Amino acid sequence: MSLVPRALPGLSDPRVAQVLQPRWDRARPRLRTAAVWLPVVQCGLVLAMLVTAALGRAGGSAWWVLPVAGGLAPAVLSWALAGRSGLFDPSSWARTAFLVGGCQLLLGGVPGFAIAANASDSALRVVVIALFALMWVSTVVGCVLASQAHGTLVRPLVPELGSTWFRLSLGARFTVARADLVLASVGVEGDRIVWNAHKHRARSSGPQLSGAVGFDQLSAMWTVELPEHAPPRPWALLSDGTELLTTPGPAVVLRTPRGDQLLPVHDAATFVELVNRRIALWRADSGHRPVA
Numbered sequence: 001m002s003l004v005p006r007a008l009p010g011l012s013d014p015r016v017a018q019v020l021q022p023r024w025d026r027a028r029p030r031l032r033t034a035a036v037w038l039p040v041v042q043c044g045l046v047l048a049m050l051v052t053a054a055l056g057r058a059g060g061s062a063w064w065v066l067p068v069a070g071g072l073a074p075a076v077l078s079w080a081l082a083g084r085s086g087l088f089d090p091s092s093w094a095r096t097a098f099l100v101g102g103c104q105l106l107l108g109g110v111p112g113f114a115i116a117a118n119a120s121d122s123a124l125r126v127v128v129i130a131l132f133a134l135m136w137v138s139t140v141v142g143c144v145l146a147s148q149a150h151g152t153l154v155r156p157l158v159p160e161l162g163s164t165w166f167r168l169s170l171g172a173r174f175t176v177a178r179a180d181l182v183l184a185s186v187g188v189e190g191d192r193i194v195w196n197a198h199k200h201r202a203r204s205s206g207p208q209l210s211g212a213v214g215f216d217q218l219s220a221m222w223t224v225e226l227p228e229h230a231p232p233r234p235w236a237l238l239s240d241g242t243e244l245l246t247t248p249g250p251a252v253v254l255r256t257p258r259g260d261q262l263l264p265v266h267d268a269a270t271f272v273e274l275v276n277r278r279i280a281l282w283r284a285d286s287g288h289r290p291v292a
Contacts (some may be wrong), residue, residue: 003082004032008164010088016163025152031149034097034142035082039075039104041138046071046108049116049131056120064115071108074100090150091169091187097146109135157270162277166192170271172263173251174244175232184244186238186263188264188275191215191257191282193254195263197236197244207240213256215279220255223268235262 008024011017050064079098109132116128154161154168161168172184172195184197191214198208232245250268254261265271 001184003036003079004028004087008087010165011163013163016063016160019160020153020164027149027152029094030145030152032092033086034149035078035147038097038138038142038145039078039100042101042104042108042135043071043075044066045135045138046112048103049109049112049128052124052127053116053119056116056124067108067115068114069108070106070111071104074103074107079169088165089154089167091167093146093150094143097142098139099291101135101142105135109160128199140163142216157267157274159270159273159277162274163281165281168274170206170265173247173249173266175247176244180242182238182242182244185223186265186271188278190278193218193263193275197238197240199240199242207238207242209238211236211261213254213261215282217256218254218279219257221272221275222253223272224253224262225249226251265269 006028008017008021011020046067050067050140053064074128078096081096113128113132116131117125120128126130154166157168167190168188169188170188172186174182174184174197176182181200182197183200185195187194187196192212193215194210194212196208196210199206201207215286226246226248228248230248232247234243236244238244246264249264250266251262251264252268252271254263263271
């Protein structure tokens with residue numbers, strides 16, 4: 001089975017496929033390049049640096065296998081995770097590309113470059129530097145392609161995405177009383193709606209919050225329009241007491257046993273329809289969800 005299959009994974013409804021398969025066809029080459037081919041290229045670049053070192057030194061060492069293994073291990077691990085559930089989390093694709101490329105650089109590229117630079121003469125050292133620079137370029141390109149694949153698949157938001165098992169992460173609309181770097185998102189997973197926020201701090205993760213409502217706890221859901229002249233009201237509270245305040249525009253209200261929860265999302269009507277589709281999928285096929 002291909003790590004990045006030709007058909008949209010986890011989809012059985014042909015009507016949904018008509019909408020989403022063209023998106024997947026555009027996203028797939030970018031994702032396959034970022035997740036499969038560029039990690040292979042990184043391993044090849046490490047090997048090329050060591051071959052260059054062997055040419056300059058007229059031989060090698062058994063220890064030189066370590067940089068090759070260091071470049072290969074992150075790629076193999078990422079492929080194993082993608083085969084389980086990583087493919088169903090588009091928001092993690094760019095992060096995974098960054099981690100895999102960074103680990104290949106750290107575990108394979110840096111020691112391979114050190115060995116090759118010390119074992120090569122000045123002429124071959126130029127080649128080694130060029131190969132090492134290509135590893136950096138490959139890492140950046142992988143992150144860009146993975147991010148583009150994510151955007152191609154999930155934007156603009158359409159209700160049909162609720163008929164898949166993809167984990168979806170959407171931006172939340174909010175303001176704060178004083179200037180702070182705060183990030184917030186609302187997500188739809190296989191069996192729940194989640195929301196997260198955190199305040200950036202230079203040397204720590206900073207104050208944060210996370211909440212979730214399982215589909216089995218969701219008794220009702222509807223859209224509201226927050227009026228232009230209404231005063232902002234808090235919809236979430238960080239652990240340090242920072243309030244995330246609403247701004248005018250659409251929002252969704254979730255009714256749960258703990259009370260109503262307001263989620264200010266940009267396209268509330270589409271969000272509600274998407275969640276209703278996901279709930280129907282969860283009820284019909286809860287035993288066949290991807291492994292988390």
